[in-house]
Amino acid sequence: MTKLTAATAAAVGALVLFTGAASAEKLTIGLASEPTSMDPHFHNLGPNNAMSVHLFDRLIAQDEKQRLSPGLAVSWKPIDDLTWEFKLREGVKFHDGSDFNADDVICTMARAPEVPNSPSGYGTYLKGKTFKKIDDFTVHAVTGSPYPLMANDISTIPIISDSAGCDAATEDFNAGTAAVGTGPFKFSSYKPGESITLVRNDDYWGDAPGWSEVEFRPIKSGPSRVAALLAGDVDMIAGVPTTDIETLKGNDGIQLSQGVSNRVIYLHMDQFRENSPFVKGNDGSEIKNPLLDRRVRLAISKAINRDAIVDRVMEGVALPAGQLLPEGFFGVSDNLQPEAYDPEAAKALLAEAGYADGFQLTIHGPNDRYINDAKIAEAIGQMLTRVGIRTAVETMPRSVYFGRASRGSPDGLPEFSFILVGWGAGSGEASSPLKSLIHTYDKDRGFGSSNRGRHSDTEIDAMIEEALRTVDDEKRQDLLAKSTEMAIENVAIIPTHFQVNTWAARKGLTYIARTDEYTLAMGVVKE
Amino acid sequence: MTVFVIRRLLQAFFVVFLMSVIVFFGVNIVGDPVYMLVSPDADQADIEAAIRRLGLDRPIWDQYVLFLKGAAQGNLGDSFIFGEPALKLILHHMPATLELAFSALVLAIVLGIPLGLYSGLYPDHMVSKGIMAGSILGFSLPTFWVGLMLILVFAVELGWLPSTGRGDTASVFGIETSLATWDGLSHIFLPALNLALLKISLAIRLTRAGVREAMGQDYVKYARAKGISTKRIIFVHVMKNIMIPVVTVMGLEFGSLIGFSVVTETIFAWPGMGKLLIDAILQLDRPVVVAYLMIMVLFFVLINLVVDILYSILDPRVRLQDQGA
Numbered sequence: 146m147t148k149l150t151a152a153t154a155a156a157v158g159a160l161v162l163f164t165g166a167a168s169a170e171k172l173t174i175g176l177a178s179e180p181t182s183m184d185p186h187f188h189n190l191g192p193n194n195a196m197s198v199h200l201f202d203r204l205i206a207q208d209e210k211q212r213l214s215p216g217l218a219v220s221w222k223p224i225d226d227l228t229w230e231f232k233l234r235e236g237v238k239f240h241d242g243s244d245f246n247a248d249d250v251i252c253t254m255a256r257a258p259e260v261p262n263s264p265s266g267y268g269t270y271l272k273g274k275t276f277k278k279i280d281d282f283t284v285h286a287v288t289g290s291p292y293p294l295m296a297n298d299i300s301t302i303p304i305i306s307d308s309a310g311c312d313a314a315t316e317d318f319n320a321g322t323a324a325v326g327t328g329p330f331k332f333s334s335y336k337p338g339e340s341i342t343l344v345r346n347d348d349y350w351g352d353a354p355g356w357s358e359v360e361f362r363p364i365k366s367g368p369s370r371v372a373a374l375l376a377g378d379v380d381m382i383a384g385v386p387t388t389d390i391e392t393l394k395g396n397d398g399i400q401l402s403q404g405v406s407n408r409v410i411y412l413h414m415d416q417f418r419e420n421s422p423f424v425k426g427n428d429g430s431e432i433k434n435p436l437l438d439r440r441v442r443l444a445i446s447k448a449i450n451r452d453a454i455v456d457r458v459m460e461g462v463a464l465p466a467g468q469l470l471p472e473g474f475f476g477v478s479d480n481l482q483p484e485a486y487d488p489e490a491a492k493a494l495l496a497e498a499g500y501a502d503g504f505q506l507t508i509h510g511p512n513d514r515y516i517n518d519a520k521i522a523e524a525i526g527q528m529l530t531r532v533g534i535r536t537a538v539e540t541m542p543r544s545v546y547f548g549r550a551s552r553g554s555p556d557g558l559p560e561f562s563f564i565l566v567g568w569g570a571g572s573g574e575a576s577s578p579l580k581s582l583i584h585t586y587d588k589d590r591g592f593g594s595s596n597r598g599r600h601s602d603t604e605i606d607a608m609i610e611e612a613l614r615t616v617d618d619e620k621r622q623d624l625l626a627k628s629t630e631m632a633i634e635n636v637a638i639i640p641t642h643f644q645v646n647t648w649a650a651r652k653g654l655t656y657i658a659r660t661d662e663y664t665l666a667m668g669v670v671k672e
Numbered sequence: 673m674t675v676f677v678i679r680r681l682l683q684a685f686f687v688v689f690l691m692s693v694i695v696f697f698g699v700n701i702v703g704d705p706v707y708m709l710v711s712p713d714a715d716q717a718d719i720e721a722a723i724r725r726l727g728l729d730r731p732i733w734d735q736y737v738l739f740l741k742g743a744a745q746g747n748l749g750d751s752f753i754f755g756e757p758a759l760k761l762i763l764h765h766m767p768a769t770l771e772l773a774f775s776a777l778v779l780a781i782v783l784g785i786p787l788g789l790y791s792g793l794y795p796d797h798m799v800s801k802g803i804m805a806g807s808i809l810g811f812s813l814p815t816f817w818v819g820l821m822l823i824l825v826f827a828v829e830l831g832w833l834p835s836t837g838r839g840d841t842a843s844v845f846g847i848e849t850s851l852a853t854w855d856g857l858s859h860i861f862l863p864a865l866n867l868a869l870l871k872i873s874l875a876i877r878l879t880r881a882g883v884r885e886a887m888g889q890d891y892v893k894y895a896r897a898k899g900i901s902t903k904r905i906i907f908v909h910v911m912k913n914i915m916i917p918v919v920t921v922m923g924l925e926f927g928s929l930i931g932f933s934v935v936t937e938t939i940f941a942w943p944g945m946g947k948l949l950i951d952a953i954l955q956l957d958r959p960v961v962v963a964y965l966m967i968m969v970l971f972f973v974l975i976n977l978v979v980d981i982l983y984s985i986l987d988p989r990v991r992l993q994d995q996g997a
Contacts, residue, residue, distance in 0.1 A: 175836075181753050188753075189711040262755030264709035269718055315755060337754075338765065338943030339838055364836050364941040365951070368820050373941075376827035376835040513954065544956035548704020571713050581712070591715030 170357040172666055175370045177384030179363035181264075183335050184318035185303035185326075186257040189265045191569075194301070195663035196361070199343055200240075201303035201326030204231055204250065205296050209659040209668065210473060211407065211573025213296055217245065217304055217327065221296055223616055224285075229295045233282040237350045239306045240331045247278040252311035253304045260315060270298040293616045297572040329354045329667055338363065343666070359666040374399065374649055381650035383664040387460045387516060393649050402648045404658025405464055405471045408569040409578065410515055412508075412525070412639040413598035414442055415562040422554070423507035423562035427535070435500055436562065442636035443484075444494035448532040449525055450486040455642055458520045462647060466640035468629050469568070469578040474660075476575025476612075476625030481633055483640075491532045503533030509550065510565035512540040516644055522565050525641070536563075550597055559597040566597070567644070569662070575625040579609050583632045600637035677977070684973040691969045692743065695962050696736050705752050705956040726752060739962070748966065749959030753952075758963035762945055767847050768838060769937070769944030773929040775851070775864035776871060781922065783868075784875025791876065792883025793906070803876060810873030815932075819866045819939035826862060834859050836941040863940040867933055871925050878921055882914030889913075916986055923979035927972045 178192045185197035206216035218231040237245040254276045258268030274295075277285045286295060305311060306325045313323030324332040329351065330343035341361040345354055362379060364370040367386035371393070374382045385393065385401070393399045414436040415421040421434040435441045451465035464471060467483035495503060506529065510522035519540040526538040540546075553560030570577040585601040586593035592606070593599075605628050612624035632638060648656040650669065657668040710722050723729050727738065742749060748759045791800035827835035839859030842852035850856025886892060887910065895905050934946035941947070945964060952960035 182755075187755065188709075189713070262750060264752055264755065265711045265714060265718075265722065269711060269713050269715065336943070338947060362837055362941065365947070366938050366941070369823065369836050369939050369941060372820070372823045372828055373835045373837075376823070376831065378827070378835045378837070542703070542954070544703040544705070544708055544954065547707035551704075551707060568712065571711070577713065588716040591717060594715045594719070595712065 170355070171360065172356040172358070172381070172669060173360045173362065173379045174664060174666065174669075175364045175373050175379040175382040176361050176664060177363075177365065177367070177370065177382075179338070179365075180341070182315055182319060183321070183324050183332065183341070184260065184315040185305065186253075186260045186267055187263050187315050187318070189267055189269065189301075191662060194303075195661075195665060196341065197303045197326075198328065198663065198665055199330040199359070199667070200324055200328045200332060201305060202237075202328050203300050203303060204233075205300040207300050207573060207661065209404075209657050211660050213300055213573075216300075217250075218299075221299075223295070226291045226616075227288050229286045229288075229292075230279075231284045231286065231299075233284065234350065235282055237327050238348055239309070239327055240325045240346060241306070241309055243306060243308055245304075245306075245327055246281045247284050248281075249304055249307045249311075250284050251276055251278050252307045253302065256305070256311050257302050262315070267302055270301050274298075291614050291616055293613065293618075293621055294572065294574075294576060297574060301571065330359060333358070354667050355671060356666055356669070371649070374651065377651070381648060381654060381656060381664075381669055383646075383648055385647040385649045387462050387647075390460060390462060390647055398652050400650050400652055400655055402650065402656040402658050403462065403645055405660065406569065406644045406646050406662050407470060407474065407571075407573060407660045408515075408567050408644045408662070409466050409469050409471075410463075410518075410521065410565065410567045410641050410644065411466070411469075411582075412445070412641065413564050413566060413582075413596075414445070414600075414639070415559070415598060416601070416637075417558075417599035421562040422560065423509070425505040427502055427504060429505070432504060434562075435498065435504055438498045439636055440494045440498040441500065442639070444491040444498070444532065445529060445534070446484045446636055446639045447487045447494065448491040448528050448534070449484070449639070449641060450528055451483050451641055452486065453528075454521060454524055458517050458524050459642065459645075462516070462645045463642040464645060466642045468633060468640060469582070469638075470570055470575050471643045471660075474570070474574060475618075476579075476622055476629070478626035478629050480626075480630060488532050495533060500533070503535060505535045505537070506563055507537045507539055507561070508563045508565060509546070509561040510538075510540045511543040511546040514543040514546070515567045518565065518567075521641070525565070551595075559599070561597075564597060565641075566595075568595070571661070573660070575629060576609070576612060576621075579625060579628050579632070580613065583628070583637055584609050598638065600632075600635065602631070602635055602637070605631050605635070605637070680973075680977050680980075684970070684977075687973055688966065688969050692740070692962075692966060693736075695965045696739055697732070699958050699961050699965075700732055700735065703956045705958060708955045709752060743966075748963035751952075751957050751960050753955055753957045753960075758957075758959040759967075761948060761960060762963055762967060765943060765945045765948045767849060768942060769930055769933055769946060771849050771851055772860065772863055772867060772933055772936070772942060772944060773926060775860055776868035776929050776933075777922065777926055779864055779868040780871035780875050780925075784872040785879050785918065787872075788876040788879025789883055789906070789911075792880040793887070795880075795884060804880075807873035807876045810869045810876075813869075815866060815870070815935045816939055818869060819863070819936055822862045822866055823939070833862055835862075836939075838943055863936050863942050866940070867929060867936045871922070871929065874921060874925065875918065878918050879914060882917060883910060886910045886913050912986075916983065919982055919986060920979055923975055923982065927968075927975045930971060931968055 180193040180196040181188050185201045203216045204218040206214050208214055217234050219234050220232045224230045258266050258271050260266055273288055275287045279285055309325040310323045317323035319335055321332045329346055329349045331346050333342040333344045335341050343359045345357050364373055370382045371389050373379045418434055420431055424434055426432040455463045455465055465483040467481045470477050508522050508526050510518055512519035522540055523538050526536040529536040549560045550564050568578050581595045584592040585606050586596045586599050608624055608628045612621050615621040646662050653672050655670055706722050710719055751758050751761055787803050791803045794800050823835045826833045838850050840853045840855040841848040841850045844852050850860050895909055934950050937944045937946040938950055949964045
């Protein structure tokens with residue numbers, strides 16, 4: 146089977162070469178990171194999810210700003226406190242010609258959390274939900290307590306075919322036999338590390354994509370990716386290195402597309418230890434952890450020149466951040482602005498807190514996870530040193546960093562005192578960062594799982610939990626915004642900037658930039 | 673000879689075992705793969721489940737014993753990231769690396785030896801000086817930089833060759849190779865040249881030194897006095913004598929071509945083992961890293977063995993004996 150598809154792909158490829166790449170409707174995209182599988186339930190990871198959107202529709206789709214819109218479900222609503230009803234789209238066909246109905250949804254929801262060997266599955270989104278088929282085109286999802294985020298959770302689950310996919314193993318998806326969805330593209334070939342080829346689904350229920358064939362080529366090295374675009378080997382690339390943006394802007398043959406992402410880069414401060422391991426007095430002696438004092442945290446926030454980080458370090462490809470998600474997302478507050486740069490006020494606050502001469506601090510960060518992460522840590526180190534907090538900078542590969550930052554101390558607690566991290570809100574609304582970063586760390590209830598500073602405030606906790614119970618959108622929006630305002634008021638966390646992602650395409654093509662950082666062939670439009 | 677080979681294989685087995693200890697513990701005490709794998713949305717229970725599933729909650733000695741048990745049955749563990757057996761993944765990516773290393777070796781021999789021969793025969797000629805200067809560049813320029821320059825010049829500026837990727841492959845004896853199609857050949861040329869650059873320089877220098885030394889030897893003078901043609905002296909008598917160091921070094925370098933194709937494969941997005949390794953290291957896919965290193969050790973040991981056997985063929989004075997006894 147694989148041999149056959151490979152041969153077909155080669156034949157098609159040769160055909161395209163002979164007919165001239167420009168005239169054919171083939172699109173070639175250079176990806177910065179490659180999916181680890183074609184099984185849409187194997188690995189809950191950005192690149193995998195982006196790839197599966199081509200092949201497998203969700204019940205509820207997320208548009209380029211992660212707003213929800215009808216997918217395979219035409220409508221959804223809570224019919225009582227514990228039950229959500231999904232009305233399914235009729236007349237939709239899978240790539241193999243079979244009809245889509247409620248059985249496919251039921252079997253998908255059963256398979257998604259249970260894929261063998263999955264490094265990180267979709268159980269996170271399906272916990273505590275029971276699915277029932279009411280009729281061929283109605284499905285009920287029942288929960289134990291009121292659950293407003295149902296639609297967001299469901300929008301992450303790719304729907305596979307009952308007949309072709311539900312009993313299939315991951316290898317069958319990689320071979321293509323089980324990769325049968327209802328999406329705008331069909332599987333053609335998958336060669337790990339080399340290429341993924343898809344062809345248009347001419348029977349697609351929605352708008353048919355403008356490309357008859359799409360080839361994704363993983364090109365990990367940034368400069369090579371740019372070179373491949375300049376050489377005309379690919380039509381578009383994702384993840385343009387910030388250092389190349391200026392050069393590409395000056396190139397007439399290239400068009401850039403940029404958009405802010407749902408990823409905030411922020412600082413977490415140790416707020417749970419009296420003696421923090423990486424905080425020292427000026428003479429190197431142990432001191433009481435100054436980060437417990439709100440005034441010190443606020444001083445740090447004021448000492449950071451966010452505009453300078455955006456302009457100098459990020460070469461303009463970022464937005465200064467004053468909260469957890471950029472404007473336009475559900476649950477953001479209209480009242481919050483990025484903390485203004487004010488070194489004098491920072492010094493005054495430090496003096497007021499009893500640290501007129503400052504103290505010593507180490508900032509830890511990854512050096513291969515976020516755009517320019519190590520450089521940002523260095524810049525912040527210098528800014529803090531300028532207001533008297535003598536800051537050392539230590540960066541490390543993410544494979545080492547995240548383990549230590551999460552549970553690196555001898556007793557399994559976060560090891561560092563002051564860290565640089567990022568958070569992408571996969572659900573596209575503010576409860577995601579609030580629940581994981583701000584809520585008190587609570588292992589049993591699954592709150593604060595990434596709260597590495599261990600900030601804890603019962604009032605904020607209560608409000609977040611109330612938001613997570615409130616099905617009414619308007620009320621929930623208010624509760625989320627209010628929780629965010631209180632967290633920022635407490636300086637529980639210091640947001641620095643929102644990442645802006647850049648795609649580059651050959652002249653005549655534009656990409657509709659997405660906040661979830663996905664690279665989708667459907668978003669590439671001809672002018 | 674048979675005794676020699678058996679003894680060497682036993683030694684190899686010991687070396688591989690020793691390496692398994694070093695590699696396994698070396699790789700397993702660094703970093704934490706769990707946070708590379710789980711989605712940020714995962715809560716504490718999900719993270720703990722992932723730790724248990726990967727067996728990381730067991731003491732490291734347990735993990736090592738499990739690994740050895742599996743290894744004895746030819747199972748080097750499942751990749752954390754792909755969920756497939758690490759060995760299968762590596763074998764799947766191996767043909768791409770082997771064809772790249774093989775092409776680079778061919779380039780090194782085809783270009784390096786004639787150039788070295790020429791500059792050895794006419795050391796004062798301007799061309800020879802140019803060749804030697806070039807070989808210094810080949811030695812000293814970093815591979816990743818040269819790779820990017822090759823792409824910029826030949827793919828971006830001139831547009832003669834494709835910048836990255838493997839191109840079309842065809843099946844030869846059941847193995848997919850890009851050496852069998854034009855498109856594949858055009859894709860492999862730049863990465864092979866990039867990888868070969870250091871080896872070309874090495875071959876030039878070795879050949880040149882050998883030729884210069886041999887040309888002054890008595891047997892060459894005697895052959896001259898006998899009236900044998902220069903061509904025969906060079907290509908039969910001199911070449912035979914200088915080939916031993918060249919074969920040794922090139923043989924050993926073949927191992928390093930495979931081992932160090934990592935940089936070239938990353939720059940040219942070549943889907944070989946090296947790229948698999950670098951991805952595995954970055955994402956802390958421990959089983960793949962361990963399996964890759966184990967295979968590399970095996971490779972080096974085997975290549976050494978082959979080089980020893982080739983010696984005895986090239987130089988009848990060398991007898992393969994049980995020297996250890």
